[in-house]
Amino acid sequence: MAVRKIDIQQAVMAADMSYAKKIRDKLAEKGILMINLIGSPGSGKTTLLENTLGKDGLRSAVIEGDVATDRDAVRIDALGIPSIQINTEGGCHLEANWVDMTLEKLPLEDLDVIYIENVGNLVCPAEFDVGEDHKVAISSVPEGPDKPLKYPLLFTEASAVVLTKTDLSPYVSFDDDLFWSDVAKLNPKASTLRISCYRKEGLDEWSSLVRSWLEEKRRG
Amino acid sequence: MHELSMVKAVIDALDDLYEANEWSAIKSVTLRVGAMRQVIPHILTFAFTASIKGTNLEGAELVIIPVPIEFLCRSCGGRWGESDLGYLCPHCGSKDVDMLQGMEMDIDSLEVEE
Numbered sequence A: 001m002a003v004r005k006i007d008i009q010q011a012v013m014a015a016d017m018s019y020a021k022k023i024r025d026k027l028a029e030k031g032i033l034m035i036n037l038i039g040s041p042g043s044g045k046t047t048l049l050e051n052t053l054g055k056d057g058l059r060s061a062v063i064e065g066d067v068a069t070d071r072d073a074v075r076i077d078a079l080g081i082p083s084i085q086i087n088t089e090g091g092c093h094l095e096a097n098w099v100d101m102t103l104e105k106l107p108l109e110d111l112d113v114i115y116i117e118n119v120g121n122l123v124c125p126a127e128f129d130v131g132e133d134h135k136v137a138i139s140s141v142p143e144g145p146d147k148p149l150k151y152p153l154l155f156t157e158a159s160a161v162v163l164t165k166t167d168l169s170p171y172v173s174f175d176d177d178l179f180w181s182d183v184a185k186l187n188p189k190a191s192t193l194r195i196s197c198y199r200k201e202g203l204d205e206w207s208s209l210v211r212s213w214l215e216e217k218r219r220g
Numbered sequence B: 001m002h003e004l005s006m007v008k009a010v011i012d013a014l015d016d017l018y019e020a021n022e023w024s025a026i027k028s029v030t031l032r033v034g035a036m037r038q039v040i041p042h043i044l045t046f047a048f049t050a051s052i053k054g055t056n057l058e059g060a061e062l063v064i065i066p067v068p069i070e071f072l073c074r075s076c077g078g079r080w081g082e083s084d085l086g087y088l089c090p091h092c093g094s095k096d097v098d099m100l101q102g103m104e105m106d107i108d109s110l111e112v113e114e
């Protein structure tokens, strides 16, 4: 029996990439912006959505990715915002084929923005394209300022880096300069925001950024 | 654990090729993996060995070709890698920077028995 070498040169995630493209094509046609929120467990992703959705004049929906429970979807439902929970049952990130199935359940004719709250994790969600227009890295003050350098893929791929829970800075002696200088080296073109949902700081800047992304997308 | 998802994607992609060809066995699979992918080689190998049991890849060996990160500055032509990781040129401070390599996650080649 002969052993033969065969050249392949194909992306490992080719199947998933085709789902991501399908999603992008569909959302481009409908003029809907999709934002993929990625951050550690408890970094404040759902709280940011709670503080901005419905108050920014945009029609939004949320796809919630969690390993288990529908608690985050329930929090979004309470705002009167359409939300769909995906439970990954152990999986540490969302994949495009699940997001594609979920889109059918959303009122796409009546939406401006779809947010994906990815599974809390700084590694895997950065790896998987789910058809979003922008990835947003969410990092909270109590996690410490070294997250950008420790998780460089997320921070280099993100269109925006959001530092949350800035009200906690004095209690954990957070080194703001270190955090932002590392972000500037990894990804000098990223938009940067400092947000405290407790003090209601930075929320208008966040909503303006989302609105500018939507306008940019609809202008084509 | 993205290594496990990657292995599943490799198995699915090669299943289709296996069905379409007259190979009697796949002896080895070579992947090109960019350093930016944060893949830990021994975890990838472990996930591969554990996942191929009972599939068309059973018995195959995994070969990983690591691809280092390389950035290119469009302003000054400078090149750098992991030590100055990022889209800011360490030579001239320009932001007009491309990543030339380091994001690979590709099936390079196979060795098959016919």
Ligand SMILES: Nc1nc2c(ncn2[C@@H]2O[C@H](COP(=O)(O)OP(=O)(O)OP(=O)(O)O)[C@@H](O)[C@H]2O)c(=O)[nH]1
Residues within 6 Å of the ligand: A039, A040, A041, A042, A043, A044, A045, A046, A047, A048, A072, A119, A120, A164, A165, A166, A167, A168, A195, A196, A197, A198, A199
């Ligand atoms: N001090 C302070 N706490 C905050 C802020 N934003 C969120 N928190 C708290 O942080 C905790 C986690 O917030 P969530 O919004 O549930 O975080 P998450 O990222 O959605 O969490 P997972 O979905 O479980 O990964 C909650 O106790 C919030 O009240 C903030 O701006 N300041």
Ligand SMILES: [Mg+2]
Residues within 6 Å of the ligand: A045, A046, A047, A072, A117
């Ligand atoms: Mg949440």
Ligand SMILES: [Zn+2]
Residues within 6 Å of the ligand: A092, A093, A123, A124, B001, B002, B003
């Ligand atoms: Zn993982």
Ligand SMILES: [Zn+2]
Residues within 6 Å of the ligand: B073, B074, B075, B076, B077, B078, B089, B090, B091, B092, B093, B094
């Ligand atoms: Zn330069």
